[in-house]
Amino acid sequence: MNSDELAGVIEGILFGAGDGVSMSELCRCLDKPVAEVQFAMEILKQDYQSQARGIRLVQIKDTYQLSTKPEYYAYIKDITRQQEKTGLSRAALETLAIIAYRQPVTRLAVDDLRGVSSSSAIQRLLDRGLICDGGRLEAPGRPILYKTTNAFLKTMGLSSLKEMPEFEVFSQGKQESFDLELLKTKTQDSADSSEAVLAGMLEKTMGDARILEAAQ
Amino acid sequence: MAYAVSLETFEGPLDLLINLIQKNKIDICDIPIAEITNQYLLQIRSWQDMDMDVASEFIIMAARLLEIKAKALLPKTETEQEDAEDLQARLVRQLVEYKVFKEISRYFQSREQEELCAIYRDPEYIPQNAEAAPLVIDPYALEQCFKRLLFQKEEESEAIAPPQKIIRELFSIEEKIAEITEILVQAGDDGVSFSELLHPDISREEVVVTLLSLLEMVKTSGLRLLQNRVFIDFQIHREVEENEQ
Numbered sequence: 001m002n003s004d005e006l007a008g009v010i011e012g013i014l015f016g017a018g019d020g021v022s023m024s025e026l027c028r029c030l031d032k033p034v035a036e037v038q039f040a041m042e043i044l045k046q047d048y049q050s051q052a053r054g055i056r057l058v059q060i061k062d063t064y065q066l067s068t069k070p071e072y073y074a075y076i077k078d079i080t081r082q083q084e085k086t087g088l089s090r091a092a093l094e095t096l097a098i099i100a101y102r103q104p105v106t107r108l109a110v111d112d113l114r115g116v117s118s119s120s121a122i123q124r125l126l127d128r129g130l131i132c133d134g135g136r137l138e139a140p141g142r143p144i145l146y147k148t149t150n151a152f153l154k155t156m157g158l159s160s161l162k163e164m165p166e167f168e169v170f171s172q173g174k175q176e177s178f179d180l181e182l183l184k185t186k187t188q189d190s191a192d193s194s195e196a197v198l199a200g201m202l203e204k205t206m207g208d209a210r211i212l213e214a215a216q
Numbered sequence: 217m218a219y220a221v222s223l224e225t226f227e228g229p230l231d232l233l234i235n236l237i238q239k240n241k242i243d244i245c246d247i248p249i250a251e252i253t254n255q256y257l258l259q260i261r262s263w264q265d266m267d268m269d270v271a272s273e274f275i276i277m278a279a280r281l282l283e284i285k286a287k288a289l290l291p292k293t294e295t296e297q298e299d300a301e302d303l304q305a306r307l308v309r310q311l312v313e314y315k316v317f318k319e320i321s322r323y324f325q326s327r328e329q330e331e332l333c334a335i336y337r338d339p340e341y342i343p344q345n346a347e348a349a350p351l352v353i354d355p356y357a358l359e360q361c362f363k364r365l366l367f368q369k370e371e372e373s374e375a376i377a378p379p380q381k382i383i384r385e386l387f388s389i390e391e392k393i394a395e396i397t398e399i400l401v402q403a404g405d406d407g408v409s410f411s412e413l414l415h416p417d418i419s420r421e422e423v424v425v426t427l428l429s430l431l432e433m434v435k436t437s438g439l440r441l442l443q444n445r446v447f448i449d450f451q452i453h454r455e456v457e458e459n460e461q
Contacts, residue, residue: 018339058334065336073333085332087325090227097320113314116228116273127367129360156324157331170319171312 006030006040007047011066020063059159060150070157088124095121096130100152101167104134104145122146130155229277230314232259237311244311249288249304253281280307387422392429397437400454407453 001009013029014021026037041064045057054072058065068076088096095118098110110118125131134147148161158164226232236255237244257278263270284307287300399408413426430452433439438455 018337056334067334067336070330070333073335076335080335082335087328087332090321093321093325093328094227094317097317097324100324101317101320113310113317114228115230115277115310115314116271127363129364132360155331156327157334158327165323167316170323171316 003036003040003043006032006036007044010037010040010044010064014057014064014066020058020060020065023062023064026064058154058157060153061160063150088128089121091116091118091121092124096125096148096152099125099131099146100148100161100164103147104137105147106137106143106145108143110146228271229274230311231318232256232274233277233311234315234318244315245308247304247308249281249285253278253285256281386419387425389425389429389432392425393433396426396429396433396452400439400452405453407451409449409451411449413452 009030010026013026023034023037026041027034030037041057047053048056054069054076055066056069058067087093094114095110098113099105102109102113107118107122110122122131128151129149130152131146132149134145136142137145153160226235233252233256234244236252236259237247240251240255242248260270260274260278280303284300284303287296287303290296292300396413399413410430414423418426430439430441434441440453440455441450442453443450
């Protein structure tokens with residue numbers, strides 16, 4: 001099976017599963033080594049980046065899933081007739097921001113930072129599964145430490161916590177409001193870098209193929 | 217009463233302070249504390265004028281600002297001077313930090329809004345081969361799953377609240393009054409005791425209705441209740457009006 005074919009099979013698996021599928025499950029189903037599956041996954045990802053595709057590959061930690069492209073939502077929403085989706089409240093977003101950058105963190109620490117009680121916001125985030133119990137702080141009362149979940153990554157369109165901008169990006173913004181363009185170029189960079197990785201990998205396989213050919 | 221609507225909402229005292237600082241275009245590290253305190257108090261007073269409850273957090277911050285302002289005005293020794301500066305520095309640190317998280321929450325909001333536009337498809341229901349898939353269930357995950365289902369259900373039902381259960385009224389006060397009146401007429405001058413009105417297998421509801429009926433009768437149709445001591449049975453007499461005699 002060549003890499004293109006493998007990419008096709010992966011696409012089939014992801015579409016069939018609907019849910020996220022982990023890399024290890026994919027390797028087991030395909031009976032292929034991780035590197036090979038990853039390479040095919042990269043081909044699939046590149047393919048989806050084309051404007052001719054309405055689907056994108058979502059990666060959360062080591063699981064993969066398909067979703068429609070957000071930029072085409074305006075055209076898709078009519079047919080799905082779903083209720084207008086509402087986002088999190090300001091209180092919940094502030095609380096989530098603190099937990100995301102300070103995790104694991106206690107409710108009290110969040111309250112102190114916000115200057116108001118955050119218990120209802122925390123409950124809301126727990127109910128939505130965006131944060132979870134991440135152990136206890138060894139202090140009087142052994143308060144719960146909260147941390148973010150994979151659902152948080154999915155909600156924010158992040159594949160891992162490392163993908164969050166550095167805290168300094170925000171703290172050095174000082175008086176001016178945060179420049180979103182700056183981040184867009186940053187994600188563009190990461191897209192470029194994945195392209196570079198693919199190019200490198202392609203070169204390597206091409207080289208391998210040439211060596212094979214030469215050997216034959 | 218006038219209906220007042222304030223379009224600006226604040227997540228807390230720090231949010232309000234940052235708003236004031238931005239409105240006045242001042243540097244967060246160099247706050248003219250007297251001016252900001254005045255504006256802060258004005259805002260709180262305007263809320264109070266609108267009959268809004270001001271959350272205690274806002275009052276605490278007002279106290280903090282006044283403390284800083286007062287310490288800055290009073291003549292002081294060197295250590296007191298340091299105290300005052302310390303108080304202000306702590307507030308500034310808190311404001312700076314909060315402002316950063318506000319920026320982050322704005323960033324999260326824009327990401328969330330974009331991601332809300334992605335549609336995932338649910339796995340199709342395929343009857344599973346029970347033997348093929350080993351059943352590994354983490355009790356904690358199961359609990360989470362159950363809670364999520366309850367939460368979803370709650371969110372769904374918030375929109376359409378079903379009518380509350382309607383309980384059939386078994387005893388009405390009007391009927392009870394008629395019944396008691398009849399008993400009292402039969403009893404004549406002796407009257408009856410309260411316990412006599414209660415048959416052995418009476419329900420709690422009927423006891424309540426009986427008592428309410430008696431009270432109603434005392435108010436409207438002249439009934440006399442006699443009790444020798446508290447917490448004991450009492451005697452019920454009809455107050456026979458003179459023209460009836």
